[in-house]
Amino acid sequence: MLKIRNLDAGYGKLRVLKNISLHVKPGEIVTMIGANGAGKTTLLHTVIGLIKPMQGEITFLGRSCDRATVGAIVASGCALVPEGRQVFAPMTVEENLLLGGYVLQKEQGRAAVLRQLAHQYELFPILRERRRQLAGTLSGGEQQMLAMGRALMSTPRLVMMDEPSTGLAPLIVRDIFAIIRRLREEGNTVLLIEQNAKAALGIADRGYVLEVGKVIVQGSAADLLANADVQRAYLGRE
């Protein structure tokens, strides 16, 4: 579904990602773990078209997308749930969700958007309850659900999530990860970026470890959980 080959990317002359290769197959949850500043967000921003690669190739659903615009990449079925949620605080929950359906509305009309809205309310019942509430008044966990629902409104084939657990209480993190697992059960494909390696590897099929812009280990989630170096650096075990 997503294939990245020998990718270098960064800001101006600063090369943050160095020779990254990775792939995500349909129906998988793949996680990219790594410390603060390793380049995880830069990777997602490059895939979605916010940053242009310096070198390398990105193909999504068999088509090269490393020169495409963000709009074209989203329209082709790739969605991003950004770090820090970035919901539109002065707008209601429902208005935020409808904004996520913008591309769908253009392509398939209002009825498709309303079907998607109903589906998101089924997946996140709390959003239905709060649909007339301003997004800025939601709790952190609810805002994360809203950010996820907004991304899902575009009926993406691949959902990329940037650190959904940041700043949330452990119980809420558990709920968020349960929802990610459910998304996969419904046939979605997920690329999950996390600092919370334990939780991410707990639901992922495969994972990559990113250190200062390079993939240093990759493998099945079970192999990474059992890897002594990964345990020492990321799982808080000696």
Ligand code: ATP
């Ligand atoms: P975090 O968990 O903090 O988001 P991350 O792994 O996602 O970490 P990135 O945000 O991708 O890391 O940042 C990787 C490197 O790129 C860091 O050294 C950061 O300082 C640098 N960087 C990020 N954004 C910019 C920018 N807009 N301009 C210049 N450098 C940047």
